[in-house]
Amino acid sequence: MSHISGQGQHRSMSSNGNHIALIVAFVVALAVALGLGVWFAAMHNDSTDVSRPGTSTVADTSLDKSGSVPQPVAEHHGNSPDCPDTDCIAMLVNxxxxxxxxxxxxxxxxxxxxxxxxxxxxxxxxxxxxQYIQASDIAVCNFETPVAQRGGPYSAYPIFNIPPEVADAARNVGYNACTHATNHSWDQGSDGIARLWDTLEADGIAQTGSYKTEEDSLKPLVIDSPTGGGKLGLVAGTVSINGMTADHDWQIDRLREQGDPHHDSDIQRAVDKANKAREQGADVVAIALHSVQEYIDYADSWQVSEAHELADTGAFDVIYGAGCHCAQPIEQYNGTWIIYGLGNAVTENAITPETMVNNQGVTARVQFAGKKGVKESWRVNRIDWLPTANQHQGNYQWCPISSDHPIGTCWTEVKDAQVRQRISDVIYAMGADQNVVKEWNITQEQAQQTAQ
Known part of the structure; x- marks a missing residue:
């Protein structure tokens, strides 16, 4: 009985073993089939455009290749009409x-x-x-004078204290920043500097040039391009404060002439600020110079010597000036572009033949091209210039004297043409390359952009 029982037990165990083997084989076969299915699906998905709307995909975490797929480089061409590199910053100044x-x-x-x-x-x-500011990325104004407190009192030449609503209008038209190192910076002393600073700050306008505190005076101004193209550093300096003396030398950025005991330290201070701006991420740095020799159509000796000395440091990408109340030439010196004089953006009428240039100005758009965050990749690739008038058909209004007449004639057809030609002759008097320095025709530019 036991023998028969033993055989029966052996058969039972053998049968169970066969069943287990069959089950294992089936499981293995199923796993292989599933693996092949997943592999086929993955291969199929790799060969199709899975990014199209409405395309169904199966998540496969075991074959996640997202880490090895290079991401496209973001490009920031800005608002200007062309950009020859990955990133561009177009700075408007007047x-x-x-x-x-x-x-x-x-x-x-x-x-x-x-x-x-x-x-x-x-x-x-x-x-x-x-419309010109909107065709740029960063717009910078120059406050010639301090502002009064709200409600006045106000005063004009020779000791200015102008309505603070000027700053409100600067904000409303789209200026991002303003410089205010000028020969009139100390007209109202420390209080005037503080009022201008507080007014611009309340209006959300970045600023540099004169300061409420020594701490502020040591900080470089770095502006992020609203269109994402990079960061602009901005420095300023004036040759004169009309014979006055500030309470503290740090209150106004100065660029005193050669021979002045402060000259070398002024230059070094400007360079130090430019270097600090780059340490804080500035891709390019511009410096605004304020001169005092008025109503001329050439660069005076201080402007040339100061601009060349600053250019020789290699700290600045562009140098531009105001203060003479006159349009002046554009020059490329030692690889650095210099716009010597932008005249007045807005002002009252001067009526004598010697001072008529006071009623004219230049708005310039300087485009920097390069790669965001990459040193030595940036350069000025174009400068667009626009002659302007202080009146439009007899009323005070900033007016473009352009061949396309975007708002009609400023004075008369004849006078507009004469002034436009005069400013053109002045702009190119120091040999500026006309492939880089071009007259700004915004109507033509907008038409080209629409066609693209």
Whole structure:
């Protein structure tokens, strides 16, 4: 009985073993089939465009290749019409905001003593500039003078204290930043500097040139391009404060002439600020120079010597100036572009033959091209210049004197043509390359962009 039982037990165990083997084989075969299915699906997905809307995909974490797929490089071409590199920053600059009483009275409100921002409305004065600012990335103004407290009192030449609503209009037209190291920076002393600083800050406008605190004076101004192209460092300096002396030398950025005991330290201070700006991520650095020899159509000896000395340091990508109330040449020196004089952006009328250039200006758009965050890749690849008038058909308003007449003639057809030709002759008087330095025709530019 036991033998038979033993055989029966052996058969039972053998049968169970066969069943287990069959089950194992089936499981292995199923696993292989599933593996082949997953492999086929993955291969199929790799060969199709899985990014199309409506395409169904199966997540396969075991074959996740996202880490090895290179991401496309983001490009920031900015608002200007072309960009020959990965990134571009187009900086718009123009001359002095120079307000006399006859200019600000044309924009007064019902109550010029109002402290709520309604004492004056200068928006119409700046309005035609808006389309040019919108065709740039960063727009920089130059405040020639300090501002009064809201409601006044106000004063004009020779000791200025202008309506603070000018800053409100600068914000409204689109300026991102302003410089204010000028010969009138100390007209109202420390209080005037503080009022201008606080007014621009309240309007959200970045600034440099004169300072409330020594700590502020040591900080470089670095501006992020709103279009993502990179960072612009901005430095400023004035040769004069009209014979006055600030309480502290740090309160106003200076660039005193050769022979002055402060000359070398002024240059070094500007270079140090440029270097600090680059340490803080600036891809390019511009410096604004403020001169005092007025109503000339050439660069004076201080402008040339100072600009060349700054260019020789290699710390600056572009140098530009104001203060002479006149349009002046553009020059490339030692690899650095220099715009010597931008004249006035807005001002009252001068009426004598010797001072008529006061009523004219230049708006320039400087385009820097390179690769964001990559040193030595940046250069100025174009400078667009636009001659401007301080009046439009007899009323005070910033007015482009352009061949395309975007808002019509400024004065008359004949006078506009004469002034435009005169400024053109001045711009190229120092040999600027016309392949880089070009007259700005915004209508043609907009048409080309639309066609693209």
């Amino acid at each position: 001359g002095d905001l120079l307000f006399h009483e006859s200019l600000w009275n044309g924009f007064r409100g019902a109550n010029t003593s109002a402290t709520d921002g309604t004492a004056f409305n200068f928006d119409p004065l700046f309005e035609p500039m808006k």
